[in-house]
Amino acid sequence: MQNLPDYFCRIDGLRQMYLSPGEVPVVALVGPYNTGKSTLLNNLLGRQVSPVDVIPATPVPLRFSYGDRFTARIYFLDRQVTALTESELASLLAKSKLPSCKMQKVEVKINHDLLQKMHIIDTPGIDAATGPAYAPHLLPEVDHFVYLMHQRGPGEADRKAIQQLVERYGAGSMSFWINCNLGGYDGSSLAEARRVLREICSSEVQVQLINTASAEDVEKFRLFIEEKAAVLNLQRVARQIRELDRQIPGLTAAALRKENDADFLVLFWQARENARRVIDAQNALQAVPPFSQQIRKLFQQPAPAQQPSRGICVSYRPA
Secondary structure, eight states: OHHHHHHHHHHHHHHHHHHHHTOEEEEEEEETTTHHHOOOOOOOHTTSSOOOOOOOOOOSSSEEESSSEEEEEEEEEEEEEEEHHHHOOOOHHHHOOOOOOEEEEEEEEEOGGGGGGGGEEEOOTTSSSSSOOOOOGOOSOOOOEEEETTTTOOOOOHHHHHHHHHHHOGGGGGGEEEEEEEEEOOHHHHHHHHHHHHHHHHHOOOOOOOTTOOOOHHHHHHHHHHHHHHHHHHHHHHHHHHHHHHHHHHHHHHHHHHHHHHHHHHHHHHHHHHHHHHHHHHHHHHHHHOOOHHHHHHHHOOOOOGGGGSOOOOOOOOO
């Protein structure tokens, strides 16, 4: 794993060369309220940017993306508030009663390296006691769902939400986590979660353990989700290469039909440039070290009963 930074660096180079800055994967944190979604996001980004409370505190989806400086844009039914500071955003989200015009969504830009590789959406709890239940399967354009469950394991609300997500996006677009942040974890809910997911997905599904209050666990999760984003970015680059390659015959044929030398050279140069970029990208992709499987194996080791410390949850300090 000592070459892991080089692995991510090479993929970042390909992403910057072939994709636009906003063309990055979208990761959504979903699950019941008070499972640690916002705590995980705050610890991942190293700042308190998403509201945390013992009662449902995230009122609408909060989308985090990269920006040179902090900005927040809040969308209401009839207007939008822009350029809020961190304290103004925190104050607004902490209000027990939202403004009269209903809040729809919040978009936040933060200067953080991880957000150059992915956008992260923090969602309301699927079983919030206040207001209608949130339906995470209605989120647009999500590439990967991180489904976080209580330490006690999945409940009926989890079953319904997971079923909806699997039907719409497929089990392969999801990872499942139990937040064992309350201490005294005996591993019983891990077996139950695997059983429930096996029924829903009709196959064995990995369930990871995490303590969202543990810095070590959060760092391991960062590696996990960064690898997910790396694979998705490689897939995007591969699609871009195929599209460039597909255009070459048409550009060449169009160039040959031109009677004017200048028009011929413009199209022929574009075809040549496409070919160069395709070859360069193919060579770069072949040079990317095969770390994906190694990282997945690191986080897919099943934790044996009564010994959850061998999973990702390496500490059980209370949140």
